[in-house]
Each structure stands twice: as structure tokens, then as C-alpha cells.
Amino acid sequence: MKPIAQSDDEAKTVALLRAIAHPARFRIVKLLAARDTCVCGDLVDALPLAQSTVSEHLKVLKDAGIIRGTISGPNTCYCLEPAALAWLEREFGALGSACCGAPGGPLA
Amino acid sequence: MKPIAQSDDEAKTVALLRAIAHPARFRIVKLLAARDTCVCGDLVDALPLAQSTVSEHLKVLKDAGIIRGTISGPNTCYCLEPAALAWLEREFGALGSACCGAPGGPLA
DNA sequence: GCAGAATATCGTATATTTCCGATGGACAAG
DNA sequence: CTTGTCCATCGGAAATATACGATATTCTGC
Numbered sequence: 001m002k003p004i005a006q007s008d009d010e011a012k013t014v015a016l017l018r019a020i021a022h023p024a025r026f027r028i029v030k031l032l033a034a035r036d037t038c039v040c041g042d043l044v045d046a047l048p049l050a051q052s053t054v055s056e057h058l059k060v061l062k063d064a065g066i067i068r069g070t071i072s073g074p075n076t077c078y079c080l081e082p083a084a085l086a087w088l089e090r091e092f093g094a095l096g097s098a099c100c101g102a103p104g105g106p107l108a
Numbered sequence: 109m110k111p112i113a114q115s116d117d118e119a120k121t122v123a124l125l126r127a128i129a130h131p132a133r134f135r136i137v138k139l140l141a142a143r144d145t146c147v148c149g150d151l152v153d154a155l156p157l158a159q160s161t162v163s164e165h166l167k168v169l170k171d172a173g174i175i176r177g178t179i180s181g182p183n184t185c186y187c188l189e190p191a192a193l194a195w196l197e198r199e200f201g202a203l204g205s206a207c208c209g210a211p212g213g214p215l216a
Numbered sequence: 217g218c219a220g221a222a223t224a225t226c227g228t229a230t231a232t233t234t235c236c237g238a239t240g241g242a243c244a245a246g
Numbered sequence: 247c248t249t250g251t252c253c254a255t256c257g258g259a260a261a262t263a264t265a266c267g268a269t270a271t272t273c274t275g276c
Contacts, residue, residue, distance in 0.1 A: 004131040004135055004156065005131050005134075006138075017125055021128075023113050024112050026118065033203050040223095044223095047112065049266090050267075051222090051224095052266065052268090053266070054223095055223060056264085057264095059224080071223095074223090075221085075222050075223075080203075085203050089197070092193060093197055130233090148252085149252065158235070160255080163255080164234080164255090166254095179242090179253095181243070
């Protein structure tokens, strides 16, 4: 594929966004954010999806660096990776501050 | 499709994220943020994509409410929609503050 | 070792996305 | 009215993503 992204930072940001930009995965992230304690396969019960599907979504989020998985005996616990969320928050802050202030450009 | 999103707000957020979570579209948003003045089809020159493809991406962003298009004589000018960026920034702020503070959960 | 529970991975069908060339519509200049 | 420019839209091909059931894998407890 042709390289569209200008910098590595940009590619990283897009990768993070692609991981979160899915109904099921975004819901997982919100669930993990709600309970400050890490939860495990309760996520499967909380979502209308098959176990294997949830597992795949967790893998996507883990590969993107948004969540962290810890094996704890028979089950695996997941929790958010604060650095990733902070990165995205900072990225949007930079975008939001610079914005076309002109009312309508050519209309003025 | 089964409704995974819990609330309308959540669905809206995911829709915005899906629109931005693409190399070409994210680049477009950054380009529009860089020049505070609205640009037009210069975007086609700035991207290694066909004109029709860029136009489609602009349509996706416009439908999502992230950018606004204004017809100005022979050409169309686009600029960011500040409200959309602010929404996302706020959404990530809420996620970032609530986060698993426990070092490792079961490891402690 | 064996059985069972909790996850991960594999194979695969389906749906969606992405991209392009070609076509169409609107506008300005001549 | 004709031409050229700019942009949007229309098929359609190829790549990718999503979801599932079936099948490993890993650990606990007996």
C-alpha cells in the first residue's frame, strides 16, 4: 500500500483509532474504564457476541497497545493502558485548538 | 446487525471515530487543521490518491459531521467542524480520567 | 493422569471498505 | 453556445474486516 501517513506518530495515532473505532471494541474500552478493577471474561457476557469474537477483539486492542492482558490462573484479566488514552487525548487536543476560525471563508 | 452500542452518544462517538480512523482521512483532517483557512482541491495534490477517491473520503468526513463543505464558484472549500473535534476530545477526557489505577490487579 | 473451565487460535463465509477509471453536472471564460 | 476546469457520483474489482463454530491450549482440582 502507498504510504499516506506523513510521520510515524501519525501512523501510530491512526492505528490506535482504528482499534477503538468499532462498536464492540469501544464498548469494551468503556467497560474497562468504568470498573477501575480489571475484569476478565465477564466481557463475553456483557456483549452480544460469541466468545471467540470477543477474544479476537481483545487481541486487536492488545496489539494496538490500548489494553493489557494479565494471565491470572485459569482466566485472563484486562485493563486499560493509560498511556494510549493519554496519547489520543493529546492528539485531539492539538487538533481542536487549531481550527478554521474564519466564519465561512469565501462567504465573508 | 445486533445493537452493540449502549447509548446514542456511544454510537455517535464510534461513527466519528470510524470516519477519522483512516490514514487518508486523518491526513485530510490534519491538513485542514494546519491551514486555518479552508483549502479546496489542493487536497487531491497533497494525497497519493485519485481525485475520485479523495472526493469519497471528503464525503465520508462530511457525512460524519467532521468537516463542512462550501461551494465557492468553480471549486469547493472544506473546513473543520469544531464541535466534532471538541466532542471527541471530551469523550477521551472522560475515558482517560477513569482508568485502572491498580498496578496489576491480581499481581498485587 | 483425567476432567472441566476459561481463553486463544484456526478455517472460513459474509459483509464492508477502499480505490480506481469513466461519466455527469455546475460554473466561468471566451 | 462551446470549451475547459473542478468536483461529485456511478459501477465494479480487490483487499480487508467481522463474526462464527470447531478446535487447540492452559491451568486447577481431584
